[in-house]
Amino acid sequence: xxxxxxxxxxxxxxxxxxxxxxxxxxxxxxxxxxxxxxxxxxxxxxxxxxxxxxxxxxxxxxxxxxxxxxxxxxxxxxxxxxxxxxxxxxxxxxxxxxxxxxxxxxxxxxxxxxxxxxxxxxxxxxxxxxxxxxxxxxxxxxxxxxxxxxxxxxxxxxxxxxxxxxxxxxxxxxxxxxxxxxxxxxxxxxxxxxxxxxxxxxxxxxxxxxxxxxxxxxxxxxxxxxxxxxxxxxxxxxxxxxxxxxxxxxxxxxxxxxxxxxxxxxxxxxxxxxxxxxxxxxxxxxxxxxxxxxxxxxxxxxxxxxxxxxxxxxxxxxxxxxxxxxxxxxxxxxxxxxxxxxxxxxxxxxxxxxxxxxxxxxxxxxxxxxxxxxxxxxxxxxxxxxxxxxxxxxxxxxxxxxxxxxxxxxxxxxxxxxxxxxxxxxxxxxxxxxxxxxxxxxxxxxxxxxxxxxxxxxxxxxxxxxxxxxxxxxxxxxxxxxxxxxxxxxxxxxxxxxxxxxxxxxxxxxxxxxxxxxxxxxxxxxxxxxxxxxxxx
Numbered sequence: 001x002x003x004x005x006x007x008x009x010x011x012x013x014x015x016x017x018x019x020x021x022x023x024x025x026x027x028x029x030x031x032x033x034x035x036x037x038x039x040x041x042x043x044x045x046x047x048x049x050x051x052x053x054x055x056x057x058x059x060x061x062x063x064x065x066x067x068x069x070x071x072x073x074x075x076x077x078x079x080x081x082x083x084x085x086x087x088x089x090x091x092x093x094x095x096x097x098x099x100x101x102x103x104x105x106x107x108x109x110x111x112x113x114x115x116x117x118x119x120x121x122x123x124x125x126x127x128x129x130x131x132x133x134x135x136x137x138x139x140x141x142x143x144x145x146x147x148x149x150x151x152x153x154x155x156x157x158x159x160x161x162x163x164x165x166x167x168x169x170x171x172x173x174x175x176x177x178x179x180x181x182x183x184x185x186x187x188x189x190x191x192x193x194x195x196x197x198x199x200x201x202x203x204x205x206x207x208x209x210x211x212x213x214x215x216x217x218x219x220x221x222x223x224x225x226x227x228x229x230x231x232x233x234x235x236x237x238x239x240x241x242x243x244x245x246x247x248x249x250x251x252x253x254x255x256x257x258x259x260x261x262x263x264x265x266x267x268x269x270x271x272x273x274x275x276x277x278x279x280x281x282x283x284x285x286x287x288x289x290x291x292x293x294x295x296x297x298x299x300x301x302x303x304x305x306x307x308x309x310x311x312x313x314x315x316x317x318x319x320x321x322x323x324x325x326x327x328x329x330x331x332x333x334x335x336x337x338x339x340x341x342x343x344x345x346x347x348x349x350x351x352x353x354x355x356x357x358x359x360x361x362x363x364x365x366x367x368x369x370x371x372x373x374x375x376x377x378x379x380x381x382x383x384x385x386x387x388x389x390x391x392x393x394x395x396x397x398x399x400x401x402x403x404x405x406x407x408x409x410x411x412x413x414x415x416x417x418x419x420x421x422x423x424x425x426x427x428x429x430x431x432x433x434x435x436x437x438x439x440x441x442x443x444x445x446x447x448x449x450x451x452x453x454x455x456x457x458x459x460x461x462x463x464x465x466x467x468x469x470x471x472x473x474x475x476x477x478x479x480x481x482x483x484x485x486x487x488x489x490x491x492x493x494x495x496x497x498x499x500x501x502x503x504x505x506x507x508x509x510x511x512x513x514x515x516x517x518x519x520x521x522x523x524x525x526x527x528x529x530x531x532x533x534x535x536x537x
Contacts, residue, residue, distance in 0.1 A: 007196070008449050016455035017447040021201060025208045025447065029469065032213075032485065036473055047484035054333065054487055055325030060315050062332040065494045066158050067312050072501050073161040073359060076168070081508050082356035086168070087175040091352040095267070097361070102270040103349050104362060105369055106434035108163050108342045111222040113155065113373050114428050119403050120154070121147040121378040122385060122396045129316060129323050139393070144382040148296070149303050151378055153311050154331045155370040156304065157363060162335045164362035166343025166497060167350060169504045171358070175351045177507075180450030183207045183340055186500040189507045203496060204446050207340030210489040212462075214338050215439040216470040222432045223247055223474075228401035229425030233418065244471050250429060251467025254436035258444075258459045266441070269434045276427055281376050283420050287411045288380040289387075296379045300371070336490035339497060344442045348452075381407045440466060 009019050036043045076082070085091060093100065124131075124147030127138050136142040169186045179185035184200035191199060223246040230236040230246075257266055285293060316324040350358050381403070384390040390410040395403045408420050440463040444454030 008451070016451065017444070017458055018449055021204060021208075022447050022458075024201065024205055025443075028205060028209060029212060029465065033469055033472055050488050051484040052325075054491065055329045056319060056322065058491065059319065059324055059329040062329050062336075062490075062494070063313065063315055065498065066162065066332045066335070069165060069497065069501070070158050070161040070312065072505075073165050073363065076165075076505075076508075077356055077359040077363075082354065082359075084172075084176070084355050084508070086171040086347075086353055086355065086358065087351045091175070093350070093352040095349055098274075099267060099271060100349055101361065101365055101369075102274045103266060103434075103438075104346055105366055106270040106273045106431060107345045107438040108160075108338070108366065109370070109431060109435075111218065111225065111428050111432045111435075113370060114404065114424070114431060115221070115225055115400070116155075117151070117374045117377040118381040118392075118407055119396050119400045120151040121374070121382055122393050122403065123147075124150050125382060125385065126393055126397075129318075129321070130311075139386070141386060144386060145299065145303060147382065148300050148374065148378055149307055150311075150327075151374050152300060152304050152371055153308070154328065155374060156367045157308070158312060159331070159335045160363045160366045160370075162339050162497075163342040164346060164359060164366075165501065166339045167346025167362065168355060168358050169500050170343055171347035171350050171353075172355070172504060172507075174347060174450060181344060181347060181452075182446050182450050183344070183496065183500075185450070186503055187496075189503040189510075190499070206489060206492060206496070207344070208443055208446055209485070210337045210339070210493060211341035211439050211443055212466060212469065213485045213489070214334075214341060215436055216466055216473070219247060219250070219432065219436060219467065219470040220474050222428065223250070223470075225401040225404070226250070226425065226428050226432075228399070229405065229421065229428060232402070232405045232421055233425060240475060243474060247467050247471045247474065250433060251436065251463065251470075253429075254433045254440065254466070255460055255463025257433060257437035258440040258463050259456055266434060266437055269430060269437070273427070273430050273434060276423065276430065277373075280420065280423055280427060281373070283413075283416065284376050284380045284411070287413045287416070288376075289383045292383050293376060293379050297372070297375050300375050300379075304371070330487065333487040333490040336494050336497070337487060339490075339493055341439050341442050344445060345438045348441075348445065377404075377407070380411070384410045436466060437463070 008017060009015055014022055095103070121144065125139055125143045127143075128146065128150060130150065131138070131143050131146050134142070134146070136146060170181060170183070173179045173185040173188060174181040177185075177188070179188060179195075182200075182204050183206075184195040184203045187200070187203065188195055194200070223243040224238075226246050227236070227238050227243050230242075231238050236242060257269060260266075319325070346358075346362060350362075353361075381392055384407065385392045388410065390406075392403060392406055392410065395406045404424055405421050408424065409417055411417075413420075440459055441454070443462045444458045445451065447458060448454040
C-alpha cells in the first residue's frame with residue numbers, strides 16, 4: 001500500500017490523528033460558527049429556510065428511505081449471514097449484555113426521552129392528523145391512545161434500525177475486514193483504495209459535521225430543561241447566562257469522561273443511567289396509576305404493532321398543514337443525522353457479537369426500552385390529564401421544559417416530590433453527559449482513522465469544542481441553526497447509508513469468508529481488504 005496515502009501522523013502537533021481531516025474539520029466548524037455569530041439575522045433566515053424546505057418538500061423521501069432501511073435491517077437479521085461474527089471467529093464481546101445495552105441506549109437517547117416522553121403525547125392529545133382521520137375528538141381517551149401510538153412510533157423500530165444498521169456495517173468492515181472504524185470504510189467494495197482520498201475525507205467530514213452539531217443542538221436544548229429543573233428545585237433563574245454556565249459544567253464532565261475512556265467514565269455513567277432511571281420509573285409506577293399503566297403497556301404494544309406498517313409508509317396528503325414535517329420527517333432526519341455518531345459508537349462497543357445478536361439486541365431491546373419509558377412516563381401524564389384535575393397540556397403549551405416537574409408534582413406524594421424532581425434533574429444531566437462524551441470519542445475516533453485510543457489532547461480539544469459551539473450559538477440565538485444543520489446533514493447521509501447497505505450486501509455475497517453450502521462450511525480464499533494497520537505511516 002502506498003505509504004503516502006493520507007493517514008495518521010506519528011509526530012508533531014497532529015500526532016495520532018489525520019492532519020488533513022483535523023484541519024478541514026476545524027475550519028468547517030469555525031466557518032459555521034462565525035457565520036452564525038457575525039450574521040445572526042441572515043444565518044437564522046437561511047437555516048429556517050433550509051429546514052422548512054427539506055421538511056416540506058422531501059418528506060416523502062425521508063419516509064421512504066427510513067422504510068427501506070428498516071426492511072433491509074430485517075432481512076440482514078434473519079438472513080443466512082446472521083451468524084457471521086463481527087471480528088475473528090474466536091472473538092467474543094468485550095462487554096456483557098447489560099453494560100453493552102446501557103452504553104448503546106445512553107449514547108443514542110441522551111436527554112431526548114426525558115424531554116419528550118411526556119411532552120410529546122400531551123401535545124398529540126390536543127390534535128393530530130391520525131385523530132382527525134379517525135374522527136376522534138381532542139382530550140379524550142381515544143386521543144390519548146393515538147398520541148401514545150405516535151410517540152412510540154417516533155422512538156421505535158424505525159429509529160433504532162437506522163442507528164444499529166450503521167453500527168453493524170461499520171463493525172463488519174472494521175473488525176471482520178480490518179479497515180478503519182470510520183464511515184469511509186463501508187464504501188470500500190465500490191471505491192477500493194480511493195476511500196483514503198478526497199471522497200473518503202468528504203464522507204468522514206460529513207460524519208463529523210453531523211456528530212458535532214447534532215450533539216451541540218441536544219446540549220443547547222438539554223440545558224433548557226436542566227435550567228428548568230434547577231429553577232423548580234432551588235429557584236435559580238431561567239436565563240441564557242445560567243444556561244451557559246450549565247453548558248460549561250456539563251461539557252467539562254463529559255470531556256473528563258471521554259478522556260477516561262470506555263472502560264471507566266462512559267461505561268460507569270451508562271450503567272448508572274439505567275439504574276437511576278429504574279428508580280424514577282418505580283416511583284411513577286407506584287405513586288401513579290399502576291393498574292392503568294400495566295393495562296396501557298399491552299394496549300400500546302398491540303396498537304403499535306397493528307399500526308406500524310401503515311404509519312411507516314404514510315405520507316400526509318395535505319402537506320400544507322405541515323404536521324408531518326414538524327414531527328415525523330423531523331424525527332427521521334434527526335435519526336439519520338445522528339446515524340454516523342451513534343453508529344460508530346455502537347460499532348466500537350460491539351466487536352465479537354454476531355450480526356443477529358447486534359441487530360436483535362440493538363433494535364428490539366432498545367425499542368422495548370423506549371417503549372417502556374414512554375408508556376410509564378407518558379402514560380402517567382395522560383392519565384393525570386384525563387382523569388384528575390391536573391392541566392398538564394397547559395404546561396406543555398406554555399413551557400415544555402417544565403412538564404416533567406409538573407407531572408411529578410401532580411402525583412401528589414409531597415414528601416417525595418422534591419427528591420424525585422432532583423433525581424429527574426440528575427438523570428437529565430447524566431443522560432446527556434453520556435451522549436456528549438460518546439460524541440467526543442466518536443469524533444476523535446474518526447480523526448485518528450479508527451484508532452481505539454484516540455489522543456487524549458484531541459479528546460480534550462473536541463470535548464471543549466462541543467461545549468464552546470453550543471455556548472456561542474446559544475448566546476447568539478443560533479440553536480435553530482444547529483438544528484437545521486443537523487437536518488440538512490441527514491439528506492446526504494441518507495444517500496451514503498443506502499450505498500453503505502449495498503456495499504455491505506455485496507461484500508456478504510461476494511467476499512464473505514463463509515458461504516452457505518450443502519457441504520461443511522469451507523473457508524474461501526478471498527483477497528483480504530487493506531488492513532487498518534497499513535494506515536499508519
